[in-house]
Amino acid sequence: MLRSLSIFILTMTCLLAATTGFSQSVRIKELAHLRGDRTNSLIGFGLVIGLNKTGDSAVSFAKNKAVVNVLTRLGMAPDATPLLTLAAAAVIVTADLPAFARIGDRIDVKISVIGDAKSLAGGTLLMTPLKAGDGQIYSMASGSIIIGQANGAGAKVQTVAVIADGGMIERDFIPSLVQNQAIDLNLMNADFSTSNRIALAINKHFHNEIATAVDPARVKVRVPEQSWSNVTGFIAEMESLEVLADQKAVVIINERTGTIVMGGEVKVSEVVISHNGVSIQVGSGKSLKSESIMPLNGTTINDLVKSLNQMGVKPEDLISILQSIHATGALRAEIKLM
Numbered sequence: 001m002l003r004s005l006s007i008f009i010l011t012m013t014c015l016l017a018a019t020t021g022f023s024q025s026v027r028i029k030e031l032a033h034l035r036g037d038r039t040n041s042l043i044g045f046g047l048v049i050g051l052n053k054t055g056d057s058a059v060s061f062a063k064n065k066a067v068v069n070v071l072t073r074l075g076m077a078p079d080a081t082p083l084l085t086l087a088a089a090a091v092i093v094t095a096d097l098p099a100f101a102r103i104g105d106r107i108d109v110k111i112s113v114i115g116d117a118k119s120l121a122g123g124t125l126l127m128t129p130l131k132a133g134d135g136q137i138y139s140m141a142s143g144s145i146i147i148g149q150a151n152g153a154g155a156k157v158q159t160v161a162v163i164a165d166g167g168m169i170e171r172d173f174i175p176s177l178v179q180n181q182a183i184d185l186n187l188m189n190a191d192f193s194t195s196n197r198i199a200l201a202i203n204k205h206f207h208n209e210i211a212t213a214v215d216p217a218r219v220k221v222r223v224p225e226q227s228w229s230n231v232t233g234f235i236a237e238m239e240s241l242e243v244l245a246d247q248k249a250v251v252i253i254n255e256r257t258g259t260i261v262m263g264g265e266v267k268v269s270e271v272v273i274s275h276n277g278v279s280i281q282v283g284s285g286k287s288l289k290s291e292s293i294m295p296l297n298g299t300t301i302n303d304l305v306k307s308l309n310q311m312g313v314k315p316e317d318l319i320s321i322l323q324s325i326h327a328t329g330a331l332r333a334e335i336k337l338m
Contacts, residue, residue: 024247028185028198029239032219035184036175039096042139042167045069046128048089048111048120054158055089055123056115089117093128093141101138101173106165109141113159120145120161121152130167139167178231183221190217193246201243249333251301251326253319260319262333266301271330273304273321280307282330301333 047067048055067090095109111125123145130139143166148155177183187195195213202211202221210222227234251262273280282304308318325331 024245025242026245027239028201028241028243031189031194031243031245032185032187032198034177034235035186036177037099038175039098040132040138040173042095042097042130042132044093044128044130044141046091046093046111046141047126048091048117048123048145049087049126051087051089051117051120051123053086054117054119054121055086056113056117057086060090060115060117089113089120089123090115091120091125093125093130095130095139095141095167097132097138097169097173099173099175101169103169103172105169107139107167107169109139109143109163109166111145111161111163117159119147119152119158121147121155121158125163125166136171138171138173139169141167177235178223181223181228183223183235185219185221187217187219190215191246191248192216194243195219197243197245201241202238205238205241251322251331251333251335252338253322253335254338255319256338260315260322262301262305267332268301268304268325269330269332271325271328273308273325280304280311301331 090113091111092114093109093111095107097107101107109125109130111120113120125142125145127140127142129137130141132138141163143163145161145163147158147161152158185198187198192213195216195218198219199211199213202219203209206224208224210224212220214220221238223231223234249266251260251266253260268282271282273282305318308321313321322331323335326333326335
């Protein structure tokens with residue numbers, strides 16, 4: 001059953017890829033992002049209290065000087081650390097600060113144990129300042145922790161938790177997108193053709209030579225003078241433009257799971273494949289013709305996989321066949337192993 005399902009999924013993947021081909025019309029916003037429009041990582045050190053004898057041991061607290069600093073900040077004497085034994089846990093709190101976050105916005109925070117605490121279920125995170133790489137505090141995190149059920153039942157990992165909306169933004173984060181009246185578009189997948197097409201599409205739409213493909217990963221766009229007062233509207237209009245995005249011929253192989261993902265239009269040159277006494281000929285080379293060889297109509301991976309599936313080739317055997325074809329240079333694609 002598993003084998004049949006794997007072959008079915010593989011065949012459907014190839015058929016879908018064959019209908020889409022290597023290029024498709026995609027909005028610029030799905031191909032590139034504006035330089036500066038990104039998230040920033042926040043980190044802080046905090047305490048989780050209210051644990052039901054699942055917190056850090058006295059030894060763990062005694063060795064953690066950061067705990068003493070937190071207790072001092074809260075107005076507690078350092079020698080009060082034993083009072084928190086097993087009822088509290090030292091944790092690292094992390095979060096992603098989104099671009100254009102404003103004071104009062106909320107973000108999710110992730111809490112991870114750094115001592116020998118057994119579970120964070122049912123605890124409460126004390127107010128924890130979260131800093132960015134510049135050393136500034138951008139958020140304060142706090143809140144109740146629920147893992148699985150309230151007591152942690154059913155949860156596989158109880159030393160890591162997420163508090164939804166547990167962080168409050170305390171400082172605006174407004175990145176500068178426009179530098180010298182120009183915007184940089186960074187392609188998510190560097191490609192010369194796609195980069196050039198983006199620049200051509202922008203110039204054609206705005207009837208002005210304002211975009212330049214600097215390299216396969218960056219397009220510089222000069223903001224027209226008439227749009228200086230409405231840069232947001234200009235960016236929105238530009239991002240909605242559609243271009244033909246190129247896709248490289250790539251075959252992804254996961255040998256552990258037997259999963260193969262490929263484009264159906266990946267080309268295969270003339271080659272003869274022999275498997276379990278049955279041979280398949282790709283191409284029309286006259287010297288390869290024989291009564292024992294099954295001719296294949298078509299020269300794409302999609303055609304080849306369908307033929308191999310009809311022969312009952314197992315997914316693991318198909319992986320070996322594809323790797324062998326690639327080794328001969330007959331598979332016109334890049335193979336990536338996972």
